[in-house]
Amino acid sequence: MEKQAVLRMEHIMKIYSNGVVANEDVSLDLEEGEIHALLGENGAGKSTLMKVLFGIESPDEGKILLNGVETVIKSPQDAIAKGIGMVHQHFMLVSSLTVAENIILGVAPVKNLFLIDKKRAIQEAEAIAAKYNFNIDVTARVEEIPVGVKQKVEILKALYRGAKILILDEPTAVLTPQETNELFVQLEKLKENGHTVIFISHKLDEIKKICNRATIMRNGKSMGTYSVADMSTDDMSRLMVGRQVVLEFDKKPANRTETMLKVRDLIVHNSQGVQKIDHLSFDLKGGEILGIAGVEGNGQSELVEAITGLNKNYHGAVQIRGEDIRKKTIKEIRNMNLAHIPEDRMKSGCAGTLNILENMFSNQYDRKEFSGRLFLKSKKMQQKAQEWIKEYLVKCNSYKQNVGMLSGGNIQKVIVAREFSTGPDLIIANQPTRGIDVGASEFIRKRLLEFRDAGCAIILISADLNEVLSLSDRLAVMYKGRFASVFTEVEKVQEELLGQYMLGIKKDDRLEGAMYE
Amino acid sequence: MNSAKRFEAVRMVFAILIALLISFVIIFFVSDEPVNAIVQLVTGPFKSKRNLANVFESMIPLIFTGTGVCIMFSANQINLAGEGAFHVGGLVAAVAALKIALPAGVSPVVCLLLSAVAGALLTAIPAIMKVKTEASELVSSLMLNYVALWFSTFILMQFICDPATGAASYSIPDAASLSSLMRGTRIHSGIFIAILVAVLGYLFLYKTKVGYQLRIVGENEEYARYSGISIIKVILVSQLLGGFIAGLGGGVELLSPIYDRFTWTASLGYGWDAIIICTLAKKNPLYTPFAALFLAYLRTGASIMSRATDVSFEIVQITQAVIILFVVAEQFLSRYKHKLIAKEAKEALKEEEAA
Numbered sequence: 001m002e003k004q005a006v007l008r009m010e011h012i013m014k015i016y017s018n019g020v021v022a023n024e025d026v027s028l029d030l031e032e033g034e035i036h037a038l039l040g041e042n043g044a045g046k047s048t049l050m051k052v053l054f055g056i057e058s059p060d061e062g063k064i065l066l067n068g069v070e071t072v073i074k075s076p077q078d079a080i081a082k083g084i085g086m087v088h089q090h091f092m093l094v095s096s097l098t099v100a101e102n103i104i105l106g107v108a109p110v111k112n113l114f115l116i117d118k119k120r121a122i123q124e125a126e127a128i129a130a131k132y133n134f135n136i137d138v139t140a141r142v143e144e145i146p147v148g149v150k151q152k153v154e155i156l157k158a159l160y161r162g163a164k165i166l167i168l169d170e171p172t173a174v175l176t177p178q179e180t181n182e183l184f185v186q187l188e189k190l191k192e193n194g195h196t197v198i199f200i201s202h203k204l205d206e207i208k209k210i211c212n213r214a215t216i217m218r219n220g221k222s223m224g225t226y227s228v229a230d231m232s233t234d235d236m237s238r239l240m241v242g243r244q245v246v247l248e249f250d251k252k253p254a255n256r257t258e259t260m261l262k263v264r265d266l267i268v269h270n271s272q273g274v275q276k277i278d279h280l281s282f283d284l285k286g287g288e289i290l291g292i293a294g295v296e297g298n299g300q301s302e303l304v305e306a307i308t309g310l311n312k313n314y315h316g317a318v319q320i321r322g323e324d325i326r327k328k329t330i331k332e333i334r335n336m337n338l339a340h341i342p343e344d345r346m347k348s349g350c351a352g353t354l355n356i357l358e359n360m361f362s363n364q365y366d367r368k369e370f371s372g373r374l375f376l377k378s379k380k381m382q383q384k385a386q387e388w389i390k391e392y393l394v395k396c397n398s399y400k401q402n403v404g405m406l407s408g409g410n411i412q413k414v415i416v417a418r419e420f421s422t423g424p425d426l427i428i429a430n431q432p433t434r435g436i437d438v439g440a441s442e443f444i445r446k447r448l449l450e451f452r453d454a455g456c457a458i459i460l461i462s463a464d465l466n467e468v469l470s471l472s473d474r475l476a477v478m479y480k481g482r483f484a485s486v487f488t489e490v491e492k493v494q495e496e497l498l499g500q501y502m503l504g505i506k507k508d509d510r511l512e513g514a515m516y517e
Numbered sequence: 518m519n520s521a522k523r524f525e526a527v528r529m530v531f532a533i534l535i536a537l538l539i540s541f542v543i544i545f546f547v548s549d550e551p552v553n554a555i556v557q558l559v560t561g562p563f564k565s566k567r568n569l570a571n572v573f574e575s576m577i578p579l580i581f582t583g584t585g586v587c588i589m590f591s592a593n594q595i596n597l598a599g600e601g602a603f604h605v606g607g608l609v610a611a612v613a614a615l616k617i618a619l620p621a622g623v624s625p626v627v628c629l630l631l632s633a634v635a636g637a638l639l640t641a642i643p644a645i646m647k648v649k650t651e652a653s654e655l656v657s658s659l660m661l662n663y664v665a666l667w668f669s670t671f672i673l674m675q676f677i678c679d680p681a682t683g684a685a686s687y688s689i690p691d692a693a694s695l696s697s698l699m700r701g702t703r704i705h706s707g708i709f710i711a712i713l714v715a716v717l718g719y720l721f722l723y724k725t726k727v728g729y730q731l732r733i734v735g736e737n738e739e740y741a742r743y744s745g746i747s748i749i750k751v752i753l754v755s756q757l758l759g760g761f762i763a764g765l766g767g768g769v770e771l772l773s774p775i776y777d778r779f780t781w782t783a784s785l786g787y788g789w790d791a792i793i794i795c796t797l798a799k800k801n802p803l804y805t806p807f808a809a810l811f812l813a814y815l816r817t818g819a820s821i822m823s824r825a826t827d828v829s830f831e832i833v834q835i836t837q838a839v840i841i842l843f844v845v846a847e848q849f850l851s852r853y854k855h856k857l858i859a860k861e862a863k864e865a866l867k868e869e870e871a872a
Binding site for chain 2: 015017020021024060308310329330331333334335340342347348349350351352353354358361362363365366371374375376378
């Protein structure tokens with residue numbers, strides 16, 4: 001007998017107010033008591049679809065049927081009332097309150113008209129935890145419990161509000177393998193209890209392990225819904241990415257020249273006084289790409305800030321072509337032929353409310369080519385902007401379009417065009433392809449290799465292991481502000497080994513020969 | 518014109534229409550002769566040469582302070598001391614005209630330069646405080662306006678007060694005055710300076726290197742810093758220039774045929790009006806003469822209406838307030854905007870499919 005569809009989303013189209021089509025004719029149906037994977041790359045439209053379902057965004061076209069009845073979900077409160085719960089990737093908990101208080105927050109049991117009945121709150125929280133076999137101390141403060149438990153609290157919060165359909169947004173991203181296994185056991189139980197789970201992920205092995213069916217998304221479109229048992233991870237990845245990702249570049253052997261960048265004994269503390277970089281030293285020569293892998297937050301951003309002059313508050317020395325840069329302004333450092341692709345393109349890489357042209361010259365408007373003593377040479381700038389739009393394949397109407405109206409990949413291309421057009425000798429590329437489409441990523445990677453072959457020194461920081469593995473001439477793994485390891489024969493590196501260094505399970509002590517002389 | 522720009526234009530027109538409509542409704546409620554009042558408000562400025570001249574006279578100071586605010590706000594420096602700068606500008610022009618005897622051609626130039634510098638010095642105070650101590654220029658400039666007002670009154674009473682009057686300076690000598698352009702009106706040569714300032718302000722913001730730096734800082738300071746632009750320089754240049762222009766405006770106003778003496782013992786409000794002008798002009802100095810013309814027309818009409826009927830002048834404040842509310846309200850007509858954008862996106866999708 002065919003199971004009943006508890007939820008159908010039909011032909012959903014969502015266009016954001018910046019003109020980005022995030023969902024284009026996406027359909028999804030959920031059977032009662034299944035774990036349904038929503039699979040896709042960053043920016044494929046998974047989160048948007050779930051925001052539509054949870055009432056955070058309203059769709060431009062399409063309809064939602066709940067138990068066969070067409071419904072409009074107006075707000076998250078509305079979604080909760082209709083039995084839909086969501087656990088966000090970034091937890092929405094009040095850390096100074098206890099687990100029980102978080103669970104009952106907003107729907108608290110009340111005594112004497114307006115006082116919160118704390119006793120009953122604890123009882124009810126314990127009852128719901130017991131019902132679903134969650135082993136959890138409800139009187140503990142949220143700030144004191146580990147991440148895995150916080151996630152349980154989030155799930156309980158949704159269940160306490162009567163969620164029958166549970167959306168989990170990349171739930172394993174923050175968990176250790178043990179916590180992940182525990183979560184999976186719990187999800188199985190929920191399934192047995194008749195709950196339906198939407199599991200958002202791009203980790204194929206996890207989906208293989210616990211999901212019944214998977215809807216695969218690519219580029220805002222649905223690639224169809226499949227039974228997980230019937231497909232291999234290769235099939236899934238092909239549907240997800242569109243084609244086998246070619247990360248095989250015909251890379252010539254590195255032709256190293258003079259030392260471009262020298263970092264010695266670098267120590268950086270953040271504004272809270274926490275040490276983010278711990279006695280880091282390395283050299284970088286022209287014609288080579290130094291890849292830096294690592295879990296985010298292990299000092300990568302601080303390293304970039306020190307090299308680019310954005311942060312001067314460090315101990316140790318940074319030299320570009322033998323010149324110490326501590327006393328130099330950001331502008332002076334940039335004038336030493338440094339290009340910087342920033343980590344967060346909207347925050348520091350562009351001004352969304354200015355147009356493409358205005359975003360292409362912020363680092364070079366003062367060159368003789370583009371300005372006189374006082375005035376900008378508008379004609380010349382327009383001509384160059386058009387050239388770069390063509391060269392870097394920026395999809396837009398004209399250079400007059402505001403950058404904020406472009407898609408992530410095209411914004412990144414504008415930034416890359418601006419940074420690369422100055423003819424740099426040293427490129428700091430921090431997450432250059434994060435969250436952008438495959439075509440744009442490949443384009444940027446190819447350009448990086450071209451610059452390397454032309455003698456440019458490049459630091460490539462990326463969360464994409466495929467990327468650092470295929471581009472780097474040397475690969476360092478950053479862990480807690482130090483290089484946990486350095487690989488000079490990058491092509492022989494195993495991903496598993498890399499993972500062990502990234503998580504701090506393994507650590508090499510002597511890196512002198514490989515990192516500096 | 519792309520959809521975003523078209524939308525902004527539509528939104529502006531709607532804001533103005535709704536504001537006028539609301540004002541009319543109020544007039545209907547409070548007045549015994551509402552139709553007459555509205556007719557006076559709308560057509561009054563065209564009734565006589567003098568009325569029409571009034572519009573152009575009152576537009577001049579608005580162009581100055583409006584342009585000054587456009588420059589400061591374009592750099593996201595919310596310095597509100599334009600009001601004080603205008604006031605001090607007027608004071609310094611009066612003092613210079615009275616104390617420095619110069620021939621007719623030279624005197625106004627010197628007086629105006631001095632008033633502009635005085636304006637810049639005033640707005641420099643919040644700017645320097647921001648650079649040195651990170652004090653919000655919004656708060657310090659707001660407070661500074663009172664300092665400017667009372668300081669001016671002090672100087673007036675202490676040094677240039679004509680004992681024959683209550684609280685007014687000696688009469689400004691003819692050599693320093695700006696000439697009237699048309700007999701029977703007080704439209705003066707300051708209008709050329711005003712329009713020149715608006716055009717120069719536009720060229721500065723949109724065509725020069727420094728203007729480009731200013732606008733990048735204004736739209737995203739973090740991005741500007743990353744690009745190597747000096748934030749400190751932008752903070753200083755934008756606010757000094759804003760004060761310079763507002764101060765110049767004060768000087769022009771005082772030396773115009775409208776005033777014979779320095780009599781400003783209360784705030785004139787041109788600095789506040791400048792924010793309305795800047796909002797209507799979308800921070801582009803080139804549009805400030807048009808925005809100023811509109812506001813001057815509205816006010817002249819209201820003034821005529823208040824004299825001819827039982828509706829008071831203040832009704833125009835409501836009109837202004839509603840316009841501002843609608844223009845700055847991001848969500849106003851956002852559904853319509855979304856539809857426009859969605860339509861364009863859908864069309865683009867269809868084109869792609871066809872290709």
